[in-house]
Amino acid sequence: MSDSNKQAIAHYRNNFLKEVEDHVEDGEWVRMCMQCGVCAGSCPFGPHWEHSPQKIFMMIRAGKREEVLSSDSMWMCTSCYNCIVRCPRKLPITHIMHGLAHYAHRLGIAPKGQPTREIARLFWVNLARTGRVNELKFSLAMYFKDGFVQGIKNALAMQGIGIGLMKARRLNPMELLGGHKCKDKDGIHKMIAKAREIEERKQKFV
Amino acid sequence: MSPSIATNQTILVVGGGISGMTAALEAAECGKQVILVERNATLGGRTALMNRYFPKMCHPTCGLEINLRRLKGNRNVRVMTMAEVSSVTGQRGDYTVTLKLAPRYVNANCTACGDCAAAVDAEISNPYEYGLSKTRVAYLPHAMAYPMHYVLDPSIIGTADAGKAKAACKYDAIDLDMQTETVELKVGAIVWATGWKPYDAAKIQPYGYDRFANVITSLEFERLADPHGPTGGKLLRPSDGKEAKNIAFIQCAGSRDENHLRHCSRICCMATLKQTHYVREAYGESGKSTVYYIDIRVIDRLEDFYQKVQQDATVSFVKSKVAKIVEGKDGNPVLHGVDTEGYHRYATAHDLVVLAVGMEPETNGIKLPEDMLLDSSGFIESSQDEGMFGAGAATSPLDVNRSVQSATAAALRAIQVVHKTAAAEGAK
Numbered sequence: 208m209s210d211s212n213k214q215a216i217a218h219y220r221n222n223f224l225k226e227v228e229d230h231v232e233d234g235e236w237v238r239m240c241m242q243c244g245v246c247a248g249s250c251p252f253g254p255h256w257e258h259s260p261q262k263i264f265m266m267i268r269a270g271k272r273e274e275v276l277s278s279d280s281m282w283m284c285t286s287c288y289n290c291i292v293r294c295p296r297k298l299p300i301t302h303i304m305h306g307l308a309h310y311a312h313r314l315g316i317a318p319k320g321q322p323t324r325e326i327a328r329l330f331w332v333n334l335a336r337t338g339r340v341n342e343l344k345f346s347l348a349m350y351f352k353d354g355f356v357q358g359i360k361n362a363l364a365m366q367g368i369g370i371g372l373m374k375a376r377r378l379n380p381m382e383l384l385g386g387h388k389c390k391d392k393d394g395i396h397k398m399i400a401k402a403r404e405i406e407e408r409k410q411k412f413v
Numbered sequence: 414m415s416p417s418i419a420t421n422q423t424i425l426v427v428g429g430g431i432s433g434m435t436a437a438l439e440a441a442e443c444g445k446q447v448i449l450v451e452r453n454a455t456l457g458g459r460t461a462l463m464n465r466y467f468p469k470m471c472h473p474t475c476g477l478e479i480n481l482r483r484l485k486g487n488r489n490v491r492v493m494t495m496a497e498v499s500s501v502t503g504q505r506g507d508y509t510v511t512l513k514l515a516p517r518y519v520n521a522n523c524t525a526c527g528d529c530a531a532a533v534d535a536e537i538s539n540p541y542e543y544g545l546s547k548t549r550v551a552y553l554p555h556a557m558a559y560p561m562h563y564v565l566d567p568s569i570i571g572t573a574d575a576g577k578a579k580a581a582c583k584y585d586a587i588d589l590d591m592q593t594e595t596v597e598l599k600v601g602a603i604v605w606a607t608g609w610k611p612y613d614a615a616k617i618q619p620y621g622y623d624r625f626a627n628v629i630t631s632l633e634f635e636r637l638a639d640p641h642g643p644t645g646g647k648l649l650r651p652s653d654g655k656e657a658k659n660i661a662f663i664q665c666a667g668s669r670d671e672n673h674l675r676h677c678s679r680i681c682c683m684a685t686l687k688q689t690h691y692v693r694e695a696y697g698e699s700g701k702s703t704v705y706y707i708d709i710r711v712i713d714r715l716e717d718f719y720q721k722v723q724q725d726a727t728v729s730f731v732k733s734k735v736a737k738i739v740e741g742k743d744g745n746p747v748l749h750g751v752d753t754e755g756y757h758r759y760a761t762a763h764d765l766v767v768l769a770v771g772m773e774p775e776t777n778g779i780k781l782p783e784d785m786l787l788d789s790s791g792f793i794e795s796s797q798d799e800g801m802f803g804a805g806a807a808t809s810p811l812d813v814n815r816s817v818q819s820a821t822a823a824a825l826r827a828i829q830v831v832h833k834t835a836a837a838e839g840a841k
Contacts, residue, residue: 243665243707247751247758248736249619254758262756293619295670295734 209315211412216272223272230410232306236298240264246290246300256283260290260300263307276316281308282323313412325352335399338389343382421507422831423448424824425600427498430458431813432805432820433606434480439824440604441489445831448598450496450512452778455558456481458608462541462555462632464639466813467687468718474557476813481559494560499595501603501782505800506834510598516591518565523586525553525561532581533574537566539643543633545651546643551578556641562586602800602830604823605793607779609806612667612674612771619737620666620768626652627746628738628766630666631684638691648695650765652744657765658696661748662688663735664706668771676790678810681769682710686722688767693727702728703763705735705748731759738766772810795826802826 219226227234240261247259258266258280266275281304290300308324311317317324326349333345350365351358362369372378389395422445426437429451437449455461463473484490495515503509519529529551539548541555550569553561563586569575570589579587614622614630622628627650629637640646650657662685667673686709689702709730711719722728733752741747745762752759774791781787785801786794792810793803804823805816 241669241707242753243734244751244753245734245736247756248733248749253751259751259756261751261753293672293736295665295672297671 212314212316215314221270223270223275224268226272227267227307227310230412231303231310232410233299233302234306236303237264237267239296239298241296243295245293245295246298249289249293251287251289252283252285256280260304263304273316275307276311276314277318279318279321281305281311282318282321284308310410320353335396337386337392338395339387341382341386343378343380344386347383421599421601422446422835423598423600424602424604424827424831425450425508425510425598426604426606426804428458428606428608428805428807429453429456429492429494430606430608430805430816431460431476431480432608432807432816432823433458433604434484435817435820436604436606436804436824436827437490438480438483438487439821440828441487442483443824443828445489445828447490448493448600449490450493450498452495452497452515453554454494454517454562454564455554455560456484456492456494457555457557457559459632460813461557462543462635462639463813464635464642464691465687467683468715470687470690473813477557481557484559492560495564496596497778499780501801505796505798505830506601506837508600508603508800510600510603512596512598514594514596516567516593517562518567518570518587518589518591519563520586520588521560521562522584523562524584525558525563526583527553527563528581528583529563529565529578529587532577533569534577535569535572535574537568542636542643543630545633545636550574565589601834602802602827603796604802604804604820604827605781605785605807606804606820606823607781607793607807608775609772609810610775610777612678612773614666614768614770616673617667617768620663620735620766621738621740621746622768625738625740625744625746625766626650627657627740627744627764628768630768630770631662631681631688632770634688634691634767638688638695648692648765650744655764656696658692658699659701659762659764660692660703661735661746661761661763661766662702662704662769663748663766664704664709664769665734666768666770669707674771674773674790676771676810677710678771679710679712680810680812681771682706683712683715683718683812685767685769686711686719689722689725689728693725696727698727700727703731703761704728705731705733705750707732707734733759772806774807799826800830 227237244261247261258278284304286301288301329348334340350361424440424445424447426433426449429449437447441447457477460473495517497513499513500511501508530549533549533551535550536547538544539546550566551563553563575589611630611632636642637644637648648657668678685704692700692702731752732754733750735748736750738746738748741762746766747760747762749760784796793807795802802823804820808819
């Protein structure tokens with residue numbers, strides 16, 4: 208268990224709603240939910256995830272901290288915005304779901320190996336390194352995220368597309384050697400650090 | 414005693430539904446001169462289009478009949494139908510009102526014999542049946558019409574039907590040369606009983622009111638259940654005319670929704686509970702009502718009505734706001750959503766869906782004076798000079814009972830205004 212998770216538990220004890228209001232983007236809206244169920248019924252992914260937004264909001268209010276933060280639901284949101292459009296109380300549901308996902312990730316208790324979380328993490332690592340997305344490295348990282356053997360299998364399965372992309376000059380194999388980057392890499396890193404600092408202050412992590 | 418009504422101690426009541434009739438009668442029975450104007454061809458408003466009242470399940474014809482008798486027996490009220498207020502100027506105690514009188518093409522000789530209707534051929538969508546049936550271009554609005562006179566639809570003018578109707582009338586009651594008239598009145602106080610309208614259900618896109626024949630509004634359901642209605646009181650669904658036995662009621666159709674009406678319309682829960690009685694009465698044990706709701710909000714003493722409906726085995730309650738409706742086999746609407754008691758996902762087919770539509774203030778063609786204060790939903794509070802008042806459902810979403818209370822209160826406030834006016838003028 209990460210330190211920030213332990214601190215949060217100690218600080219909020221059983222008031223998970225307060226914790227969400229303090230730390231989750233748009234979390235102060237959770238108490239506005241009137242449990243009508245339109246978000247759950249309108250979600251195109253509805254049947255395919257563990258907890259609907261309606262249920263997540265009720266669980267937050269019921270103090271089910273572990274179950275909420277380790278749920279895969281927030282990671283399944285595709286940002287189609289159906290729920291926001293339909294919500295009779297205009298809760299920014301999509302934003303809350305992403306806020307919860309982000310918070311669970313910060314605390315280090317988001318579901319391990321959840322594909323959406325994994326792709327987001329790899330994308331960020333890839334981008335933050337040089338200020339540019341290296342698509343080749345990013346694809347390879349995705350292939351090999353479940354181990355070396357699975358990685359080879361994935362690469363072989365996708366090789367036709369890879370060769371096609373190379374022929375169409377959409378993929379440069381030389382990118383594997385370092386690849387292109389921003390002119391001022393250090394500047395990018397400083398910018399990201401500053402943004403993180405502001406974000407932490409806003410979400411009361413400091 | 415002078416029968417003159419053209420002084421500024423006169424009270425004008427705008428709107429001849431249950432609230433307007435009540436306000437006019439209460440003031441008139443206190444000895445005040447009252448003019449009651451109604452833009453339709455008959456008094457009675459939306460109340461006359463209901464099948465039953467809750468909670469006593471009695472017929473609106475009863476309450477209307479009592480009011481009509483009071484009206485007929487009172488010399489202080491002048492009723493003007495087909496009259497619309499086009500402007501109001503002046504101030505508290507001294508208003509000048511311009512009325513536009515639409516031609517009825519039928520004069521007071523009419524005995525309501527119906528020969529004109531039998532003589533004409535053209536039909537229009539019946540405005541007193543929410544368009545569920547057609548009526549001839551010469552028609553009586555409904556069985557409780559007041560005045561009990563026929564009316565010609567303006568579309569008849571210049572057609573062969575106009576001549577046929579005139580020729581058929583034995584009482585010389587049809588006057589095809591009637592024109593729109595403008596009348597000016599001086600009044601001291603005005604009661605705006607302009608009523609309500611159902612929220613436009615077609616705006617609730619996921620429910621498909623405009624796409625699916627078997628999705629109707631609660632008001633249309635009242636007409637289906639009414640023995641005088643388009644189906645003779647049988648609960649026949651629009652798509653194929655078959656009996657609808659498995660009926661879904663969707664609450665908060667437009668109400669309590671930031672995308673539609675922000676307010677709770679208050680009456681729809683009771684209206685639905687009342688309508689489950691219609692299903693029960695029509696089919697006994699073989700009918701089925703399912704109420705989809707967020708919260709059931711029945712007010713004060715009406716809670717016991719809810720409890721009785723809960724005990725009815727043919728009525729079930731699903732705590733869920735339906736997310737969407739799709740059309741299934743045989744035109745059966747299929748309701749999709751997730752219920753809050755257990756978070757179960759459902760897709761349930763019904764024969765007919767009744768949307769318990771919300772109430773909003775009637776605004777179509779109504780020109781309220783700029784001086785009027787409205788709340789955030791557009792309901793009337795009063796005028797800034799406190800000489801004009803709202804009454805009934807124009808002031809808030811109210812049932813008939815509470816509308817009558819509101820109208821009585823408005824009558825009292827109007828009486829206070831004309832009293833002060835009289836005192837200021839030294840009149841007795």
